[in-house]
Amino acid sequence: MTYTEPADPQPEIQLAGGDVTAGVVRVGDTVRRPVGTNSPLVHALLRHLEEAGFAGAPRFLGIDAAGREVLTFVPGEVAGRPRPAWLADEERLTSVGRLVRAYHEAVAGFVLPEGVRADFGFSEPPGMPPAPPYPPELVGHLDYTPDNIVFRDGEAVGLIDFDMARPTSRVDELMNAMMYWAPLADPADADPPLHEVDVPRRCRLLADAYGMSETDRARLVEVALLRTRRSWFSMRQIAEEQGGGWARMWEEGVGDRIKRRETWLERHAVAIDAALTAP
Structure with missing residues (x-):
């Protein structure tokens, strides 16, 4: 599904942390991520978790004009580097x-x-x-x-x-x-x-x-x-x-x-x- 951007454009902020995070940015209250080979499974899973009322996962909102998946931003702290x-x-x-x-x-x-099946794009x-x-x-x-x-x-x-x-x-x-x-x-x-x-x-x-x-x-x-x-x-x-x-x-x-x-x-x-x- 296509994500509709809000009327007021928001800046893109690079998100640090993790080992493979190229192209992951925050835009307002959303996170934009490149679509990968396993994305169909992930999107179906996130929709199920939303329907199940599980509050501990981001919501999948759709695909933006740049072809990236759009997820809700989950507020809080993570153990970045250097580790706390x-x-x-x-x-x-x-x-x-x-x-x-x-x-x-x-x-x-x-x-x-x-x-839909798990697909990580490597043999x-x-x-x-x-x-x-x-x-x-x-x-x-x-x-x-x-x-x-x-x-x-x-x-x-x-x-x-x-x-x-x-x-x-x-x-x-x-x-x-x-x-x-x-x-x-x-x-x-x-x-x-x-x-x-x-x-x-x-x-x-x-x-x-x-x-x-x-x-x-x-x-x-x-x-x-x-x-x-x-x-x-x-x-x-x-x-x-x-x-x-x-x-x-x-x-x-x-x-x-x-x-x-x-x-x-x-x-x-x-x-x-x-x-x-x-x-």
């Missing part, structure tokens, strides 16, 4: 778990429209390790970075940047959130406020706040390892095929960080699993 000290706050961490749960409850009834590379063997349960966000969660008064209240949305399992979603907020990473690669935190404890706090099932808790480490192994291949492929911010991340060593995360996960698997599954 509050990234380590456990109350904020648990609010992330509650927000993910609220999103899952809102999206539970969403069915992809006929002819699966040869030699890609296997995916976790658990079937999709819902359409997930799958990009719970600190840049993509909006806080107000210390509480996680909004999700932005649904570009990676696709059918997935709940355990994949929780693993993704833990990867950034626990974090599941070699401490050398963690955001500075998270260098000294108790990662297994933070995994448990997030799982409890979400209400994670016993079955998914037992699968978490397995899924984290499988997804980490696959991400090295997919990040290299998308950097080669799409360039831009993806290529910059690869050049800056994201592949090496992924390998270090795999080694770290293997070393700490028992402790993380014990924290998640303890009575």
